[in-house]
Amino acid sequence: MLFFWLRFFGYRQDKLSAAEDEDDAAPATIVPGRYCSQPRKSIMYHPAEIRIEHSPAPLDGDLATARRGTQRRAAIDLDRGDSVLGSLRISVDALPTRQHNMSVPLHSYTDFTIMHKGRLSKIVSASHKFTGEEVAIKMYDRTVMSAIQLEDIAREIDILVMAKGVDGIVQYEKADNGKYLTAIVLKGCTGGTLAKRLANAGGRMPEVMCVRDVVKPLVSALAWLHEHNVVHRNLKPQHILFDDEDELRICDFFIAAVMGKTALVGREGSLAYMAPEMVTKPTDDEIFHEVIDNGISETDLPSYNEKVDIWSLGVITVELLTGHKPFIANTPGEMAAVQKQELQGDRWGGVLDFIRDQEFLSLSGQDFLSSILRIDPRDRPSARALMAHPWLDTVHSDLEA
Numbered sequence: 048m049l050f051f052w053l054r055f056f057g058y059r060q061d062k063l064s065a066a067e068d069e070d071d072a073a074p075a076t077i078v079p080g081r082y083c084s085q086p087r088k089s090i091m092y093h094p095a096e097i098r099i100e101h102s103p104a105p106l107d108g109d110l111a112t113a114r115r116g117t118q119r120r121a122a123i124d125l126d127r128g129d130s131v132l133g134s135l136r137i138s139v140d141a142l143p144t145r146q147h148n149m150s151v152p153l154h155s156y157t158d159f160t161i162m163h164k165g166r167l168s169k170i171v172s173a174s175h176k177f178t179g180e181e182v183a184i185k186m187y188d189r190t191v192m193s194a195i196q197l198e199d200i201a202r203e204i205d206i207l208v209m210a211k212g213v214d215g216i217v218q219y220e221k222a223d224n225g226k227y228l229t230a231i232v233l234k235g236c237t238g239g240t241l242a243k244r245l246a247n248a249g250g251r252m253p254e255v256m257c258v259r260d261v262v263k264p265l266v267s268a269l270a271w272l273h274e275h276n277v278v279h280r281n282l283k284p285q286h287i288l289f290d291d292e293d294e295l296r297i298c299d300f301f302i303a304a305v306m307g308k309t310a311l312v313g314r315e316g317s318l319a320y321m322a323p324e325m326v327t328k329p330t331d332d333e334i335f336h337e338v339i340d341n342g343i344s345e346t347d348l349p350s351y352n353e354k355v356d357i358w359s360l361g362v363i364t365v366e367l368l369t370g371h372k373p374f375i376a377n378t379p380g381e382m383a384a385v386q387k388q389e390l391q392g393d394r395w396g397g398v399l400d401f402i403r404d405q406e407f408l409s410l411s412g413q414d415f416l417s418s419i420l421r422i423d424p425r426d427r428p429s430a431r432a433l434m435a436h437p438w439l440d441t442v443h444s445d446l447e448a
């Protein structure tokens with residue numbers, strides 16, 4: 048299995064052979080769905096039980112116990128005949144006799160499909176062999192990552208663990224740090240991204256849908272994150288997902304920062320959603336040279352705070368309502384100028400004029416947005432304060448009135 052992932056990340060054969068030499072166990076092979084002719088253990092389950100999260104289905108721990116119990120012969124066979132639901136047979140055979148660094152947590156999954164190739168990771172969808180649960184596995188190739196990036200992964204995992212059970216945040220299941228790869232198993236958000244939902248809605252969302260399905264749960268998730276000192280720093284429609292119950296979930300905490308632990312001094316995220324106070328900041332590389340050349344400490348640089356996420360929330364909301372990104376520029380310098388030009392002046396600036404002129408947006412919605420899209424972060428409300436904004440309780444009848 049390790050070799051599958053190494054190949055998956057494009058390793059050359061000579062690299063693979065080296066890895067094989069270091070790891071003296073025989074390559075692990077999983078044959079999904081292969082039926083074991085002489086199962087040592089056979090358990091009867093109703094198919095409905097297997098989908099329950101804490102079902103008695105043999106998840107990893109049970110598999111390990113079963114394997115210890117049967118020594119080298121690992122076979123678990125689930126067989127269920129049901130007149131209504133049909134018959135269900137799930138088999139696991141040929142589990143490796145030795146645990147590989149990387150392969151163990153992934154043995155439980157099948158149907159791997161690459162969904163997304165990110166800057167540093169690949170996201171693979173898979174389903175649990177026994178429960179059928181859909182997961183998304185975020186895979187990082189550790190061999191090409193710097194020490195700082197490895198720290199970023201560790202922080203991403205810490206945040207995901209902390210946010211377990213929290214509404215509005217993608218749900219962590221488990222992670223494995225191998226020598227070559229890190230795999231983070233997340234509950235699959237089968238409802239897709241907000242970007243896709245916006246496209247499906249024809250490029251613009253009706254106000255009530257925008258508030259109910261996106262803004263309200265997003266504000267609430269941000270309030271939780273900020274109260275736990277987490278700043279996402281890369282909020283955009285591609286990082287907002289919907290789960291199988293159609294609930295919003297924020298994903299991608301790779302560049303998230305923990306206030307008090309991470310210096311919030313660098314430019315991160317996507318330009319279109321980037322707050323004015325971040326647009327003017329140096330990149331990580333620039334900070335590195337600044338520190339080396341001028342001997343200054345990173346913590347001496349001017350920092351920003353969680354209000355950068357509030358700005359992104361405002362930009363996303365305008366995009367959902369109007370179908371347009373409100374601030375467009377090619378470079379950070381250009382973006383800083385565009386943001387100022389749009390928002391500064393004696394009266395509401397261009398973007399807010401544009402919003403105000405939209406017949407589809409209620410006064411309450413205009414007020415919500417104008418309170419957020421402020422150049423000075425101190426003028427922007429906190430997520431907790433925004434939760435009390437009347438716009439978040441907008442229903443159809445309010446707009447008809």
Ligand SMILES: Nc1ncnc2c1ncn2[C@@H]1O[C@H](COP(=O)(O)OP(=O)(O)OP(=O)(O)O)[C@@H](O)[C@H]1O
Pocket residue numbers: 162163164165166167168169170182183185217233234235236237240285286288298299300301
């Ligand atoms: N739990 C999940 N369920 C379903 N899809 C997911 C899940 N997590 C991530 N994805 C998909 O993978 C995409 C990228 O995820 P993520 O941003 O975490 O990876 P990334 O490597 O940081 O990507 P990028 O560099 O493009 O930001 C998401 O936009 C979404 O389409």
